[in-house]
Amino acid sequence: MFENPATISSTSPHLRKSGSKSVFIDPGVHGHLGGGVSEMGDLKGSSSPLHITTMVPSPIFLWRFKVFLFLFWALCCCKIGWDSVMRMSIDLRDLFLYEAFLYYNPLLLVTMMVWLWGVNLWVFSQGSVNYAKVFDLDHNHLTHREMWKCSMWMTIIVPTSMTAYLYLYSHGEVSLAASQPVLLYIAFALVLIFPFDIFYLSSRYFLLRTLWRIAFPLQVFSDLERSVCRMVHRQVATIAWFEADAVCGSHQIAIPLVLVFPYICRLLQCLRQYKDTKEKSSLLNALKYSTAVPVIFLSALKYHVMAESWTSFYRPLWLFSSVINSLYSFYWDVTRDWDLSGFTKIFKFSRPSAISNLLYGRQWVYFWVIGSNLVLRCAWTYKLSAHLRHNYITVFTITAMEMLRRFQWVFFRVENEWNKITKSHPMGEISLEEDKLLGSTTPHDV
Numbered sequence: 001m002f003e004n005p006a007t008i009s010s011t012s013p014h015l016r017k018s019g020s021k022s023v024f025i026d027p028g029v030h031g032h033l034g035g036g037v038s039e040m041g042d043l044k045g046s047s048s049p050l051h052i053t054t055m056v057p058s059p060i061f062l063w064r065f066k067v068f069l070f071l072f073w074a075l076c077c078c079k080i081g082w083d084s085v086m087r088m089s090i091d092l093r094d095l096f097l098y099e100a101f102l103y104y105n106p107l108l109l110v111t112m113m114v115w116l117w118g119v120n121l122w123v124f125s126q127g128s129v130n131y132a133k134v135f136d137l138d139h140n141h142l143t144h145r146e147m148w149k150c151s152m153w154m155t156i157i158v159p160t161s162m163t164a165y166l167y168l169y170s171h172g173e174v175s176l177a178a179s180q181p182v183l184l185y186i187a188f189a190l191v192l193i194f195p196f197d198i199f200y201l202s203s204r205y206f207l208l209r210t211l212w213r214i215a216f217p218l219q220v221f222s223d224l225e226r227s228v229c230r231m232v233h234r235q236v237a238t239i240a241w242f243e244a245d246a247v248c249g250s251h252q253i254a255i256p257l258v259l260v261f262p263y264i265c266r267l268l269q270c271l272r273q274y275k276d277t278k279e280k281s282s283l284l285n286a287l288k289y290s291t292a293v294p295v296i297f298l299s300a301l302k303y304h305v306m307a308e309s310w311t312s313f314y315r316p317l318w319l320f321s322s323v324i325n326s327l328y329s330f331y332w333d334v335t336r337d338w339d340l341s342g343f344t345k346i347f348k349f350s351r352p353s354a355i356s357n358l359l360y361g362r363q364w365v366y367f368w369v370i371g372s373n374l375v376l377r378c379a380w381t382y383k384l385s386a387h388l389r390h391n392y393i394t395v396f397t398i399t400a401m402e403m404l405r406r407f408q409w410v411f412f413r414v415e416n417e418w419n420k421i422t423k424s425h426p427m428g429e430i431s432l433e434e435d436k437l438l439g440s441t442t443p444h445d446v
Helices: 033-045 059-086 089-126 146-171 173-191 201-214 221-232 254-277 280-290 294-304 307-337 353-358 363-384 392-424 427-439
Strands: none
Touching: 033 089, 033 221, 059 089, 059 146, 089 146, 089 173, 089 392, 146 173, 173 201, 173 353, 254 294, 294 307, 294 363, 307 363, 307 392, 363 392
């Protein structure tokens, strides 16, 4: 059956790529199978490559699609939350909103803080300030992109849980609504202490060590303490807190204790620093933190003294201590933490942009920073004073403004520290350390 050469059709599916010649296998000529295989190998080597076009969405399209999904999610949360609130009676609506605000206020503020810190890191990366050297960070520190990734997930998770809380409570599912803030706080705690090498393990543990060392100086602890108090006393998703304000409200003695705790920790740190270095500036810094103590406790005395005593003696003393605390803190910011003797270079980017042209070398930046710092230092007294903390919207606004003050404070504080480092160390040594830092390619595991 091998009289004639076996010809394989060019349309056969067993042939190699199109465009090559037809393959003839003549057993009579070659006599061995190896010869045919060799010829096939030669033909295969001379074949042209097969070009496959892969359809990959453009980065601009992907970015627009993500923005669309985010806006759609935000619209759904707003619509569901608004409809849930409108289902409730008017007399309970404000109380219920305050309850929801109390549970989610700390995490909303932390989310805002992470966003702003990402902006700080982005500005540092555009300029000449080596913030990793200033903070003594290793090569595994998070960049601004990774900070924004974390803040994006927090922005999605926290409002989603808050929307679920509003929806479930307004539809009568009280037990399920009560579980939402509890589960959210448990989830965040588990993420922070998760021991496996995922989701920035080294950065998470660095954060925990830092929180342990400085006792979380952002004043969301008082709201967090009050939120946990509601959960412990089974006041979640109820209006029981309205009937017993002394248990978990502004009358509670734990509120001023929680407020003063970070300042006491920083005071002790400054005293320890003075013991080690004998620098008088450490004592002056300790004095700054000590001025916040009378503001906190004098405000709390309103609920524990007679009205006449408060009006005639304690309130004027509270006002005087508030002025001293605000002005001394403002003086320390401008003269010690910052260096405004010359134009700051923090906004001088390696690649000039609209932002650097707007901020670098502009006098209005300095007037704005000094003026706003003074106003916001005085406004922070509202947050430290328990007897003023009745309007939760005002409390949230004041706290958010304080975060903005610290956000702009970071730029000038870090630059001032960097200037001290460059003056005390030769630039050659710093450049060598930067090369070692940049030379490492250890990635983050997500």
